[in-house]
Amino acid sequence: MNAPKVHTHELPTLERAEHGVVMRFAPNPSGPLHLGHARAAVLNDAYVERYGGRYILRIEDTDPKRVDPDAYRMVQEDIQWMGLRITDIFYQSDRFDQYYKIAAQLIGLGGAYVCTCENEQFRLLKQAKTPCPCRGRTIEENQDLWQKMLGGEFYEGEASVRVRTSLDHPDPAMRDFPAFRILNEPTHPRIEAQVYPLMNFTVAVDDHLMGVTHVIRGKDHIANTRRQRYIYEYFGWNEPVYRHYGRMGIEGVVLSTSQMREGIRSGTYSGWDDIRLGTLRALARRGIKPEAVRQVVLDIGIGETDISFSWDNLFAKNRDIIDPVADRFFFVPDPLSLTIAGASAREAHALLHPGDEKKGYRTLKFEYEVLLPRQEFQKEVKMIRLKDLFNVHVDWSSGTPVLTYAGESLSDARALKAPIVQWLPTGDATPCTLHTPDGDVQGLCESAVSSMADQVIQFERVGFARIDCVTPDGITAYFCHK
RNA sequence: GCUGCUAUAGUGUAGUCCGGCCAAUCAUGUCGGCCUUUCACGCCGACGACUGGGGUUCGAAUCCCCAUAGCAGCACCA
Numbered sequence: 001m002n003a004p005k006v007h008t009h010e011l012p013t014l015e016r017a018e019h020g021v022v023m024r025f026a027p028n029p030s031g032p033l034h035l036g037h038a039r040a041a042v043l044n045d046a047y048v049e050r051y052g053g054r055y056i057l058r059i060e061d062t063d064p065k066r067v068d069p070d071a072y073r074m075v076q077e078d079i080q081w082m083g084l085r086i087t088d089i090f091y092q093s094d095r096f097d098q099y100y101k102i103a104a105q106l107i108g109l110g111g112a113y114v115c116t117c118e119n120e121q122f123r124l125l126k127q128a129k130t131p132c133p134c135r136g137r138t139i140e141e142n143q144d145l146w147q148k149m150l151g152g153e154f155y156e157g158e159a160s161v162r163v164r165t166s167l168d169h170p171d172p173a174m175r176d177f178p179a180f181r182i183l184n185e186p187t188h189p190r191i192e193a194q195v196y197p198l199m200n201f202t203v204a205v206d207d208h209l210m211g212v213t214h215v216i217r218g219k220d221h222i223a224n225t226r227r228q229r230y231i232y233e234y235f236g237w238n239e240p241v242y243r244h245y246g247r248m249g250i251e252g253v254v255l256s257t258s259q260m261r262e263g264i265r266s267g268t269y270s271g272w273d274d275i276r277l278g279t280l281r282a283l284a285r286r287g288i289k290p291e292a293v294r295q296v297v298l299d300i301g302i303g304e305t306d307i308s309f310s311w312d313n314l315f316a317k318n319r320d321i322i323d324p325v326a327d328r329f330f331f332v333p334d335p336l337s338l339t340i341a342g343a344s345a346r347e348a349h350a351l352l353h354p355g356d357e358k359k360g361y362r363t364l365k366f367e368y369e370v371l372l373p374r375q376e377f378q379k380e381v382k383m384i385r386l387k388d389l390f391n392v393h394v395d396w397s398s399g400t401p402v403l404t405y406a407g408e409s410l411s412d413a414r415a416l417k418a419p420i421v422q423w424l425p426t427g428d429a430t431p432c433t434l435h436t437p438d439g440d441v442q443g444l445c446e447s448a449v450s451s452m453a454d455q456v457i458q459f460e461r462v463g464f465a466r467i468d469c470v471t472p473d474g475i476t477a478y479f480c481h482k
Numbered sequence: 483g484c485u486g487c488u489a490u491a492g493u494g495u496a497g498u499c500c501g502g503c504c505a506a507u508c509a510u511g512u513c514g515g516c517c518u519u520u521c522a523c524g525c526c527g528a529c530g531a532c533u534g535g536g537g538u539u540c541g542a543a544u545c546c547c548c549a550u551a552g553c554a555g556c557a558c559c560a
Contacts, residue, residue, distance in 0.1 A: 009509090060560060223554075223555040305553095317509095
């Protein structure tokens with residue numbers, strides 16, 4: 001009824017940001033974006049908006065095992081939906097030559113070496129803080145082996161490049177982490193390669209080359225940040241400012257792309273936009289607006305606390321946005337057809353929006369027979385009021401409800417605490433399936449809803465819903481929230 | 483096991499750096515009332531938290547120590 005109130009916590013200031021920032025959103029194209037991605041994407045976007053600067057989209061597709069070719073498109077769609085102000089786009093798969101070149105430099109500096117140990121063997125040595133045999137190779141030997149790697153002289157698993165850190169580092173996660181590996185398959189959808197760079201290497205190199213000034217990401221990257229610093233130190237690069245926010249879970253939802261994919265494969269979910277999923281496209285399908293996602297993400301902020309996010313908070317933000325604009329219609333779930341005696345045929349006029357008369361009215365023709373929600377006749381109701389029409393008496397003496405006209409007076413209905421219910425003329429009812437996370441609800445709705453495809457409306461007394469598609473067979477709607 | 487991060491009401495969040503203005507903010511939620519031809523919106527009210535234990539101090543949500551819990555990393559994933 002009133003303008004949506006904008007209440008959002010202000011994000012904390014960033015150090016060294018006064019003269020503008022360069023930030024990035026760097027998803028792995030393994031599937032569509034979900035709420036977890038939205039947090040990173042929106043937080044970075046908000047800071048770029050605040051301080052000015054560039055916002056880089058970097059597609060981190062350096063692991064062919066985790067690249068879904070469709071995801072390149074889906075990620076772009078999701079970014080568009082969020083309305084991110086991206087200024088530059090890079091694909092890491094276009095930059096392998098760059099990574100190879102810098103790897104050679106790092107090896108030349110003695111900052112990395114080629115390791116031909118078996119993986120498991122290296123792991124044991126690392127636990128014991130013991131150098132593996134490869135660690136003692138000369139720079140020249142390493143350069144030679146690196147060229148052999150690039151020349152295809154090693155097969156998968158036979159050689160890798162490691163960044164030399166410190167073997168007695170108290171945190172085992174820091175000890176000589178890998179920077180390149182060899183993969184013979186699967187093939188990468190965009191490039192031909194056998195020597196694949198690993199994330200900690202590409203991220204450090206790209207952040208530097210792209211001039212990234214501030215990195216905001218989840219705290220699951222804290223260890224990666226520390227690893228990446230080694231590379232910065234070897235080259236003497238200036239580090240960006242890092243911020244790590246806490247883990248975010250969402251009640252009742254898996255946010256793991258691989259788990260979602262498995263659920264889709266096994267038939268548990270209908271697809272990436274199954275409304276039980278936390279993907280952005282699933283939210284969009286239900287009628288959640290991108291601005292609501294943005295607001296709620298900014299509200300959560302960049303705290304380092306692990307949180308369990310509640311749908312209620314997102315729904316409340318979304319309601320603020322859609323309630324003032326959503327047209328109202330009647331949807332009668334599980335309808336019961338009843339004839340009302342004693343009333344003359346007439347037309348009812350109902351506001352499209354209770355707070356905005358200028359939007360106009362919809363017209364419902366009363367012609368004796370109406371459809372009512374069966375659920376309203378559970379208990380012995382004596383009177384109900386058909387919204388925007390009139391009151392009816394309910395007589396239960398025959399065992400089934402018999403309705404008779406009971407006057408126009410709204411105050412009578414109030415006095416008797418009669419429920420005011422939605423109804424439909426039998427001649428103006430279109431089949432409608434309302435999909436909810438808890439299952440489908442079959443019912444009928446006003447035929448006028450047919451013109452509301454892709455709109456978010458409110459089914460009075462039921463809740464907000466997005467009209468997904470309209471076919472000759474009926475309407476498909478997705479429940480959003482109350 | 484090793485390493486690190488975090489800990490304020492059901493949920494999210496402010497305050498914590500620089501101790502007193504905090505008998506702790508705001509939102510959401512729940513309950514009650516009002517308004518209303520929707521179980522929506524709006525309005526009013528209520529409920530509800532500093533993880534525990536020590537210590538420093540005239541004074542601690544805030545500083546220190548210990549404990550506990552949660553999370554993450556220790557991949558030739560990102």
